[in-house]
Amino acid sequence: MRISRWLAEHWVLGVALLVLGYLFLPIAVVAALSFNRPSSRLSYDFNEFTLDNWRNPCATSEMCEAVLRSVQIGFLATVVATVLGTVMAFALARHRFRGRSGLNVLIFLPMATPELVMGTSLLALFVSGGVPLGFWTIVIAHVMFCVSFVVVTVKARLTGMDGRLEEAAMDLYAGEWQTFRRITLPLVLPGIVAAALLAFSLSFDDFIVTNFNSGTTVTFPMYVWGAAQRGIPPQVNVIGTAMFGVALLLVLATSLAHRARAGGQRRPAP
């Protein structure tokens, strides 16, 4: 009786943990392979434990250049997309104007369009415009598909914000700019940071759109793709694991900081 009730209450958690296990399975494999000394170039089986890959992650300079390039592209695309998207989100959330719904469609469409179509159409544009494919065409493409995600993320935060806070600031002698700087911006900042992180991860990990518009420029995903055909150096797994670890630490740290602050703020139970 007790057990069946407990099961009824908790089976969902059990399923959830299984699904999380499914989500983490490949990560575990990547992490394991980062410590592997492969028996042959094309073998993906775990052969022998080694720290060599971690000690010497830049076994191929090609790969490290690709990582660096991906970081550069990700950084540029993130900055541009975050600025453009945030400004648009403000306009959409705070102003009434003609053509709003049309604009909403314009922002929604890139998210509803398969990456493949975006990639091919941009390729057609660049080719017909005689634009040489490379670093900058990749940046342009990445900004394009990141902007919509930034707009949506920041707008959600903005519309969730209590408009009376801004009125209160204005009532307390803060002009438009001061109100924005002291009240709106600090309160929306978490949304903007989240949007920027999302944009960076989308850019850093993008393969499909990049593949069409990169010319001979090689980003990290492109390198992995190319290497997959002729055997992946185990150091790729080091990069993958390290990226995962860094991002996870970053998120956990901010979430812990957030929780510490929220915990300090929690008022004693009534």
Place this chain on the structure above:
Amino acid sequence: MDPQTSAGDLRLAHLTKTFGALTAVEELDLTVPQGSFFALLGASGCGKTTTLRMVAGLEEPTRGRVLLGDRDITRLRPYKRPVNTVFQSYALFPHLDVFENVAFGLRRRGIRSVDGQVRRMLSLVQLDGYERHHPAQLSGGQQQRVALARALVNHPQVLLLDEPLGALDVKLRRRMQLELKRIQTEVGITFVHVTHDQEEAMTMADTVAVMNAGRIEQLGAPAEIYEFPATAFVATFLGQSNLIAGDVSGGNGGDLLVTAYGTRFSVPSARSRADQGPVLLGVRPEKLRLAAAAGQVPAGHQHVEGSITDAFYVGVSTQYLLRTGWGTELSVFVANSGAQERFAVGERVVAHWDPRHAFLLGRQVDEDDRTAPMRHEPVGASW
């Protein structure tokens, strides 16, 4: 009210605000004397908050002007007005602590040393020691006081309070009412207080303006409005009233004679808002008294006979519903002071009142009697 305006009075002239087809505030004329505690009282959607927002500069009037003394502030941006607001849900900045919330206005005006002022204000609202708390850590009452301190620290000429106590429970609200009144007396700033709670308005304000559908129905001291309401709306919104439909049938010295349902009543003409045609004769339920027989009615009192259809014992008083001979009902509150006998449902009784406690209002031709609804709380006992 003071006929001549002094330098710090808040004046609204022909103030009008429309939202599309909806008129929220219509041709409002109002003078709030400097240093007074003024209450705008009305039901939801009567335009009182819109009025307040126009004074604060958060809403721009469609027509009309807002004047502070001789200064026209109608088009001034909110941050240029010597007016501060305590918002309905306080609107405390969640990312700033109590100290920084209170210091916000001072800092924006470029004041460097805010420490002393902020601390003094926090102790005025009895929040010493809470400087580094964040709004989320405070109780409703404490948040309310931070909001008050945040506005008051700027020494505005006018402080606007938008339902400031609406989010608090009854007991806390009572306490805050007294505290607000104390603080207002201490700082001497003009308070304009918007509320839908008549009791709150009457407890705190020197002057109450009763608003309905974008207009002010009556303005005056609480007792004045309560004792001698100007319209049927005021008579029933502020407290409760029995209104009997009748017609003026003549005069008799200083009295007006009213005929209702074949019975004649007299009302002093000084207590009449209309001296001819269709009228409503109003008597507050607590001004009515009950007697077992007509012989017991004191000389000079008016009376109506009827039978009791309902009786609610509510502690401090007993509320009776009385069916009159002509079929409508009257509500009677009798204090449980022990001086009066209690009546049972079905008993025939006589309700009587001193004509000086009645009042006469003009009436639309098709308007009928109105009886104060019975309430399961000791109405009228708290003031």
Place this chain on the structure above:
Amino acid sequence: MSAPAHVPTASGEQPASPAPAARPGRHRFLPYLLLLPGAAWLFLFFVVPLVQLAAASLYDPAGSLSTGYALTWSFDNYPAALQAYWPQFGRSFWYAGIALVLALLMGYPLAYAIAQKAGRWKHLLLVCVIAPMFTSFLLRTLAWKTILSDNGWLVGLLRDVHLLGPDGRLLATPVAVVLGLTYNFLPFLVLPLYASLERLDRRLLEASSDLYASPLKTFRRVTLPLSMPGLTAGTLLFFIPATGDYLNAELLGTPNEYMIGNVIDSAFLVRLDYPQGAALSFLLMSAILAVVFGYLRNAGTRDVL
């Protein structure tokens, strides 16, 4: 056009004012100014290319990249492309559909558990959903290749319990491709669903069971309808990229499992047949949009944004 403050509807006191506090003329051009750079970017690098792609899909198929193309309004490109590649087309929607069902079966309990059951572990579990995306998409898919490989432990296990025949395999089968699709896009389904379920007031569930609804009925009549916005958004965010994907089919399947994405990819990058690639891209996009709008209409929630 107006002051920045947005007036929320307070407790009924505020008369319904559709627009924020009016300051006519003050910021009339500000919103356009704010929107201009972003909108221009999207127009230039999203709309214009799409239009151009539309034009490219009508080029004379006889041209080539070296000899140049002529816009001959050859609408024949469309039926020709469809005729040549309808199996891949059908397979795209079929695989994505099965993957969607699998993802819903896994994602809904996950989102529900995190939103309603996890208590103080909520944030940690949420991070766990997002975390796998921190590792490259390609690396994860390659990892699946390792997991599903013929001499891997999974195939060995399945063969031992006779779920697979002695020569049965997972890699290079439709199963592997669908599994990969499910895996790769599952977080996109879970996150919006979680956001929706998190807002769900637990008291509603209690009210429902108080009103004699069994857990199943409560789910069907209360939880599910209230999570509809998140479900809709999540489904779209899953289905759209899954349908257009070609990497899972490429890495985990064989040409027998190729989806329409593989065809488009090779049309552009291998066969250099731009008109056909463009026509296929457009077919894919319009098919997806048709599904999306049909779905949105039925789901009754137009404001996915």
